[in-house]
Amino acid sequence: MMMCSLFGKLLLAFAVASTTAHAAALFDRTIYYHNTPPNAAGHYRYEFQTSNGITTKAAGNEHGAVGVVQYVSLEGIPITFTYVADANGYQPEGAHIPVVPLHVLRQLEYIRTHPAVDERRSRRW
Numbered sequence: 001m002m003m004c005s006l007f008g009k010l011l012l013a014f015a016v017a018s019t020t021a022h023a024a025a026l027f028d029r030t031i032y033y034h035n036t037p038p039n040a041a042g043h044y045r046y047e048f049q050t051s052n053g054i055t056t057k058a059a060g061n062e063h064g065a066v067g068v069v070q071y072v073s074l075e076g077i078p079i080t081f082t083y084v085a086d087a088n089g090y091q092p093e094g095a096h097i098p099v100v101p102l103h104v105l106r107q108l109e110y111i112r113t114h115p116a117v118d119e120r121r122s123r124r125w
Contacts, residue, residue, distance in 0.1 A: 060085070 032049040038061075047057040058067030064086030073079050073096075081094030 063087070 029051050030048055031051050032047070034045075034047050036045040038044040042062040043059070044061070045059040047055075049055045053070075053072045055070040056067060058065055060066065064084065066082070066084050068080065068082045070078070070080045077096070079094065079096050081092050081097065083090060083092040085091070
C-alpha cells in the first residue's frame, strides 16, 4: 500500500511537471511588436520580442535588408547574429557561425588562380 501511494505521488508530480512545461511552451507570446509596412518607396521596418527571449529587428527596401536576431539556445547560450541581404545574397554574422578555415580559403584561391588540368593529356599511359 505504501509503495502504491509513493508511486502515485511520483506519477502525479511527473504529470504536473510535464503539463507545466507544455503549458509554458504554449503560452510563449509576443510582448512587444512594432511594424512599419512598406511605404511608397518600399522602405519597411519591424521589431518584436517574445516572452521566451526572442528579439528581432529588421529594416529594408527593394534593394535589400538588414537585421539582428537574439535568442537563447537550447543549451542556454545567448545567440546574437546580424544579417545583410542584398545583391550579394544573405550574409549572416555571429560568434556562433563557424568560420571557413584558412587552409580552405588558400585551396580555393589556388584553384581560382591556376588553370584547369586537361585530364586526358595528363594521363599518359
